[in-house]
Amino acid sequence: PLLSRLMSPDSELPLTAPQLPWVISVIELGCLLSPLPAGLLSNYVGRKLLILSSAPFYLLSWTVVLYCQTAFSLGVARFIQGLAIGIVCTTVPVYIGEIASAQTRGAITSMFTCVWWFGFLLEYMVGPHMCFINFTYFTMLLNVPFCLMFVWQPESPAFYLLIGDEERATRSLLCLRDGSIDTIKREIDEMKLNLEVNRKSVSFRELFSTSIDRKGLSILVAIVTVRILSGNSVIMVYSSHIFEQIPNLYFNPDNITICIGLVTFFGSIASTFLLDSVGRKPLLLMSSLGSLVCHLITGTYFLLLTHTSMDVSGLSWIPPLSVIVYSGLYCMGMNPVSVAYTSELFRSTTRGVASSLSSINMTILTFVLLSIYEPMLHDFGMYANFYLYALACLAGYVYFYMYAPETKGKSFFQIRKDLSGPTVPSRSRETEPLFVDVDVEQL
Secondary structure (H helix, E strand, O other), X not given: OXXXXXXXXXXXXXXXXXXXXXXXXXXXXXXXXXXXXXXXXXXXXXXXXXXXXHHHHHHHHHHHHHXXXXXXXXXHHHXXXXXXXXXXXXXXXXXXXXXXXXXXXXXXXXXXXXXXXXXXXXXXXXXXXXXXHHHHHHHHHOHHHHHHHHOOOOOOHHHHHHXXXXXXXXXXXXXXXXXXXXXXXXXXXXXXHHHHHHOXXXXXXXXXXXXXXXXXXXXXXXXXXXXXXXXXXXXXXXXXXXXXXXXXXXXXXXXXXXXXXXXXXXXXXXXXXXXXXOOHHHHHHHHHHHHHHHHHHHHHHHHHHHHOOOOOXXXXXXXXXXXXXXXXXXXXXXXXXXXXHHHHOOOOOOHHHHHHHHHHHHHHHHHHHHHXXXXXXXXXXXXXXXXXXXXXXXXXXXXXXXXXXXXXXXXHHHHHHHHXXXXXXXXXXXXXXXXXXXOHHHO
């Protein structure tokens, strides 16, 4: 909502048209640098401490903007924010996956996306009603309640076991579970068995050394690729600009942006119930197919508007509605499922590195997509962007139908067994850690 104001001559921090694309996309360069170190460090300093370390980055970034109001300083601030986002997107899915039980893992991992989209909604609702400086103070101060509340959260019990501290792991799990001490001990024993099998592994190398982990990584990379190329990042950044291209629009573009924020937030809430009831694969198929239809409709509207003499003035309500529906489908399907897969498809020793590589892939694709939005708009028209997003959704639907696994309600042991496939030769089973995430009940 602030883009048009920043571009105006009387802006507190004036931006020119050539400066806008790099200021917007430079955040992805920060995201590119931090995920891999964050994934490796999470096994040494802990998941909780690493998540808390993102707060000083955010505080520093907004302080830079407050004390030096230039386009360059805004770019530096967004780069620092990218470093923090890379840490969060890498570590939080791992932390959530390790503290959740198999029965509630889908719902709990989706809470990450719920809070993520609530942040967007809050910014969309507050942004149009504040000047840039007050908005900066408001955003910066949100880090204070985060630190005050999260500092009391327990560390992942899996991390404590990783460093050999079973007593603290038990205490952590007691804080996270409403069960008897026998149940807690049983779950601790299961975690210990998993770690004993994996202890000799070297995380980065091990991620590529077995066919099961390679398959899990390829599935995760595919879903993240489709998720980013479906255009959500562009829509969240340029939504007001997109709707300003529509003549005779019935609603203010800022109000439509707030509607998008509301739909994404409530869609992410719905996903907390749907992931563990409907399942991951049906949500992926519904999300990708529905997104394909929405983007085709929006792209066709802009094609008719700019490249034909057809009068579409009475259809100006169609693109906002299609974009809003797409945003809801995205937040109920592709987005939460990719977060869930990050914590489900890998072993404890490779989960952090897999999450890092996923974040790096996401960052590169987001940077490319944000960078080509303006050139494609000027060289071809708005329709070209939406047809590109539709093509990605079509490819995703085909891939998800053929290869996406269903992990609803399954233990890590069962998921790994499914990934191994029904026809894995016996020799492979001897050399590859098929069942490294052991389920005590299965033994």
